[in-house]
Amino acid sequence: MANSATLTTDTRSQWGGGKSPFSISYGKLMMWIFLLSDAFTFSSLLVSYGFVRYSFSGNLETPWPSPDQVFNHFPFLHGMHLPLMFVSLMTFILIFSSVTMVLAVEAGHRMAKKEVAKYMFLTIIGGAAFLGCQAWEWSQFITGSEAGKLMSDGSIFHGANLSMNEYGPVAFADLFFIVTGFHGMHVFSGVVLNIIIFIQVLNGTFEKRGHYEMVEKVGLYWHFVDLVWVFVFTFYYLI
Amino acid sequence: MSSHTVEHLEHTESPSDMKSQIWKTFWILLAFTLVDIALYFVLDPTMFRNWVFIILGVVKAFFIVSIFMHMKFERKFLAWMIILPMVLVIFLITLMVVEAKYVDDHVNKDSVAKPATEESHDTHAH
Numbered sequence: 001m002a003n004s005a006t007l008t009t010d011t012r013s014q015w016g017g018g019k020s021p022f023s024i025s026y027g028k029l030m031m032w033i034f035l036l037s038d039a040f041t042f043s044s045l046l047v048s049y050g051f052v053r054y055s056f057s058g059n060l061e062t063p064w065p066s067p068d069q070v071f072n073h074f075p076f077l078h079g080m081h082l083p084l085m086f087v088s089l090m091t092f093i094l095i096f097s098s099v100t101m102v103l104a105v106e107a108g109h110r111m112a113k114k115e116v117a118k119y120m121f122l123t124i125i126g127g128a129a130f131l132g133c134q135a136w137e138w139s140q141f142i143t144g145s146e147a148g149k150l151m152s153d154g155s156i157f158h159g160a161n162l163s164m165n166e167y168g169p170v171a172f173a174d175l176f177f178i179v180t181g182f183h184g185m186h187v188f189s190g191v192v193l194n195i196i197i198f199i200q201v202l203n204g205t206f207e208k209r210g211h212y213e214m215v216e217k218v219g220l221y222w223h224f225v226d227l228v229w230v231f232v233f234t235f236y237y238l239i
Numbered sequence: 240m241s242s243h244t245v246e247h248l249e250h251t252e253s254p255s256d257m258k259s260q261i262w263k264t265f266w267i268l269l270a271f272t273l274v275d276i277a278l279y280f281v282l283d284p285t286m287f288r289n290w291v292f293i294i295l296g297v298v299k300a301f302f303i304v305s306i307f308m309h310m311k312f313e314r315k316f317l318a319w320m321i322i323l324p325m326v327l328v329i330f331l332i333t334l335m336v337v338e339a340k341y342v343d344d345h346v347n348k349d350s351v352a353k354p355a356t357e358e359s360h361d362t363h364a365h
Contacts, residue, residue, distance in 0.1 A: 020249045022317040043328040047335050054339035058347040099265045102307045223307045234296040239289045
């Protein structure tokens with residue numbers, strides 16, 4: 001702050017007060033506020049899942065299905081009972097893509113363009129792999145088993161949609177679609193954002209700007225998606 | 240960074256051993272997930288097991304937020320500003336558990352009293 005010219009530059013670039021509140025940039029703070037509101041949305045969805053499931057605990061007509069009887073498939077291993085294996089794989093993929101993301105952020109602090117690009121690329125691959133797994137999981141769920149379920153009108157129904165399913169209460173499939181669908185939508189937007197940032201890294205946009213803060217911001221979002229999956233995994237597949 | 244053409248950003252610094260902390264967090268998350276899977280097959284499905292899963296989930300969330308999302312190294316006020324509002328979720332959970340118990344106690348008991356419909360004789364595929 002040696003002269004007034006520097007002061008003007010600083011005042012403009014740091015929130016207008018010369019010093020950023022919480023020692024954090026405006027964009028990062030707003031990302032945190034957004035993630036807080038998103039956390040409320042996901043909490044509401046998971047709490048409503050808990051509410052519906054608990055209210056079915058004494059229902060003998062249409063009992064809530066046990067997750068390991070529904071999600072017990074694995075690609076290329078048809079007909080085998082493998083509960084939890086495929087979602088565990090999905091969990092590992094997402095945790096690992098979170099690690100590559102934070103390594104990209106770390107490389108960004110050192111202004112190592114090539115490393116940032118490498119780790120961003122790996123993160124995109126991880127996100128795409130997770131989305132592929134989720135598509136497979138959904139198609140398994142929608143297609144259903146060969147035996148299906150005998151409906152009250154005498155027909156046999158296979159799989160699930162929003163108004164009918166062979167697994168149990170209608171709400172079971174509805175909640176599965178909305179919770180994992182909303183999370184999958186977040187992963188998809190995360191992958192799109194990561195691709196945009198990856199292209200900008202390759203173009204040298206952040207090198208010219210002097211910092212890789214954009215990588216940190218999408219990183220926050222990406223870790224949040226991982227965080228939500230921890231709870232979806234816990235409430236949907238474990239409990 | 241001192242050049243006027245380059246934008247200067249104020250931010251909290253990462254520790255010098257950030258890379259090793261990242262990998263340590265990765266192994267912790269991996270281990271906890273493996274513990275989750277092991278307990279799923281070892282323990283019987285009880286409320287106790289559910290609480291173990293929930294606590295493990297919260298611990299995993301703590302590691303993701305503090306290390307991966309850098310919250311541990313930010314100003315404490317920012318951390319509290321983001322984490323404290325989540326207490327409202329506990330309030331929501333409490334209310335909804337009470338409501339769900341009411342539905343379970345009253346609606347389900349009424350439906351059991353009614354004669355069983357065809358759907359109760361359905362053969363499940365699994």
